[in-house]
Amino acid sequence: MILPALTEATGPYWRSIKYSLFPPLGLVTLAGHLSYGDEVVIEDEHVEPLELNDDPDLVILQVYVTSASRAYEIADGYRRRGVRVAMGGLHVTACPREAIAHADHIFLGPDDTSFPRFLADLQDGQPARVYRSGVRCLRGLPSPRRDLLKRHLYLVPNTLVVSRGCPHHCNFCYKDSFFRGGKSYYTSAVDEMLGQIESLPGRHVFFLDDHLFGDRRFIEALLDGMRGMGRVWQAAATVQAVLSPALMEKATDAGLRSLFIGFESLSPDGLREQGKMHNIGQDYEYAIRRLHDLGVMINASFVFGMDADDASVFDRTVDWAVRAGIETATFHILTPYPGTSLYRRMESEGRLLHHNWNLFDTRHAVYQPARMSPEQLEKGYRHAYHEFYRWSAILRAATTKPRLSGMLRHLAYTGGWKKFDGLWSWIIRSQRVARTIPLLEWILSHGRLDSSKTRERPLHAASNAALATSPARMRRTIKRFPENMVRRQ
Numbered sequence: 488m489i490l491p492a493l494t495e496a497t498g499p500y501w502r503s504i505k506y507s508l509f510p511p512l513g514l515v516t517l518a519g520h521l522s523y524g525d526e527v528v529i530e531d532e533h534v535e536p537l538e539l540n541d542d543p544d545l546v547i548l549q550v551y552v553t554s555a556s557r558a559y560e561i562a563d564g565y566r567r568r569g570v571r572v573a574m575g576g577l578h579v580t581a582c583p584r585e586a587i588a589h590a591d592h593i594f595l596g597p598d599d600t601s602f603p604r605f606l607a608d609l610q611d612g613q614p615a616r617v618y619r620s621g622v623r624c625l626r627g628l629p630s631p632r633r634d635l636l637k638r639h640l641y642l643v644p645n646t647l648v649v650s651r652g653c654p655h656h657c658n659f660c661y662k663d664s665f666f667r668g669g670k671s672y673y674t675s676a677v678d679e680m681l682g683q684i685e686s687l688p689g690r691h692v693f694f695l696d697d698h699l700f701g702d703r704r705f706i707e708a709l710l711d712g713m714r715g716m717g718r719v720w721q722a723a724a725t726v727q728a729v730l731s732p733a734l735m736e737k738a739t740d741a742g743l744r745s746l747f748i749g750f751e752s753l754s755p756d757g758l759r760e761q762g763k764m765h766n767i768g769q770d771y772e773y774a775i776r777r778l779h780d781l782g783v784m785i786n787a788s789f790v791f792g793m794d795a796d797d798a799s800v801f802d803r804t805v806d807w808a809v810r811a812g813i814e815t816a817t818f819h820i821l822t823p824y825p826g827t828s829l830y831r832r833m834e835s836e837g838r839l840l841h842h843n844w845n846l847f848d849t850r851h852a853v854y855q856p857a858r859m860s861p862e863q864l865e866k867g868y869r870h871a872y873h874e875f876y877r878w879s880a881i882l883r884a885a886t887t888k889p890r891l892s893g894m895l896r897h898l899a900y901t902g903g904w905k906k907f908d909g910l911w912s913w914i915i916r917s918q919r920v921a922r923t924i925p926l927l928e929w930i931l932s933h934g935r936l937d938s939s940k941t942r943e944r945p946l947h948a949a950s951n952a953a954l955a956t957s958p959a960r961m962r963r964t965i966k967r968f969p970e971n972m973v974r975r976q
């Protein structure tokens with residue numbers, strides 16, 4: 488079972504920590520359907536060179552848009568030697584005609600029932616060419632085969648998903664294309680997930696769900712079960728979920744320490760254009776203060792290049808994020824992934840510049856932007872990263888924290904993540920990544936307030952001081968507070 492990587496991830500001299508974070512959870516999940524007697528090896532090209540001269544009965548390839556060409560190259564090599572190849576994942580679902588030219592079997596959509604069907608057909612000697620996902624249900628599935636992972640090669644070996652998909656529909660998101668023709672958001676059984684969490688070694692857990700808080704009843708039950716487990720964890724959510732009454736308090740009590748949030752744009756026009764309706768009218772600053780008051784760090788996601796964006800979007804966004812005290816930001820160039828409604832729109836408007844999937848990595852402009860040139864967009868994107876992660880900006884953002892411990896945690900987390908690339912590269916190449924996990928756990932556990940204490944304080948108190956860069960701004964923030972309270976009801 489192979490997870491191919493983009494070339495950038497495989498350099499012999501230079502390794503980015505980004506590619507040594509997470510193990511191939513998709514393949515580990517699929518491996519759960521195999522029998523324990525099956526001899527299976529999982530190879531992740533992000534962390535080690537692939538062994539391609541072997542002669543297995545079956546090769547399984549997981550294909551993302553950016554690794555499609557590499558996946559096809561590997562598949563073609565095996566098939567030339569008569570080895571059977573099965574391919575699945577997001578890109579295969581989006582471009583089945585392209586993928587089938589390189590595989591004996593392809594899988595469209597999530598595999599919950601189609602992969603076991605394929606294994607049975609294979610045993611009967613009658614496997615089909617194309618499998619489409621049927622019933623979508625995560626209950627009663629076998630546990631992922633984490634025993635097959637080389638845990639020591641990853642900074643975050645404890646990953647899991649407790650749901651699939653998302654209840655929302657944003658035009659640029661892979662979601663609708665992958666979950667087409669069936670349920671596009673569904674959750675696991677709470678007790679099965681608690682069992683999985685319990686079985687993970689160490690303290691740190693990373694939920695890779697697109698939106699962990701998409702089903703309130705489900706997540707509340709999960710959080711109740713996690714309380715007292717002593718975990719520290721990270722996940723992704725929407726601004727709307729952050730503003731839901733009492734939800735984040737419950738989450739922090741259960742160990743939430745850092746949250747990835749899709750802000751995407753500060754422009755209502757941009758959000759409307761991408762169908763990100765659930766962000767429109769939300770008070771971003773209040774959401775940030777709410778999380779910071781609970782001691783939760785934020786990884787903010789922003790997308791550049793929407794039709795509403797001109798060349799001023801980069802500085803405006805960075806300045807806002809720094810002032811808000813955001814710890815880490817992930818910037819993306821808007822990318823029309825095949826299969827999405829954004830892709831269809833760009834194609835019908837004749838704005839796609841090429842189909843070189845290697846460059847559909849959210850770091851290249853692969854379409855003609857409306858109010859900038861592609862070069863301006865790429866330059867602005869690099870400029871945003873540079874400006875956000877300058878030491879002076881990190882210090883400015885850190886000093887928005889009301890307590891010294893919060894400031895130090897901000898500096899340690901952001902600095903550690905982005906300012907020591909050379910050290911990370913050496914740690915990865917010398918296979919010592921896992922030794923830094925206790926440090927990550929320590930940073931996540933420190934510098935947060937006890938949320939029971941936080942609830943007794945007015946939610947805005949600390950952060951008003953932090954965010955209010957001028958008396959006028961302070962007045963505006965305070966004036967808005969009653970509205971925020973109303974919205975929270």
Ligand code: B12
Pocket residue numbers: 490491492493496505506507508509510511512513514516517533547548549550551552553554573574575576577578594596597598599602648660661695696697824825847848849850
């Ligand atoms: C973790 C993650 C990463 C990690 C590690 C990836 C990994 N180890 O798998 C890192 C940080 C390295 C990463 C990097 C990037 N990522 Co990423 N990443 C994710 C994330 C958040 C979770 C993936 C995951 O584990 N899902 C949970 C598992 C259980 O599901 P799954 O992977 O889809 O696998 C199931 C099915 O797809 C299916 N399946 C898959 N393969 C096969 C094969 C067969 C034969 C069968 C039967 C079934 C099957 O069965 C699996 C088990 O149920 C996803 C978002 C998402 N929700 O998928 C984005 C996502 C996959 N990433 C994305 C992108 C764009 C990138 C980057 C280009 C970002 C960047 N700018 O650098 C890079 C490049 C990656 C590369 N090498 O090509 C996009 C991909 C878009 C696309 N259409 O392909 C996604 C969807 C994010 C998004 N919302 O846009 N990523």
Ligand code: SF4
Pocket residue numbers: 652653654655656657660661662697698725749
């Ligand atoms: S909220 Fe996030 S995961 Fe959900 S559809 Fe929008 S971009 Fe995709």
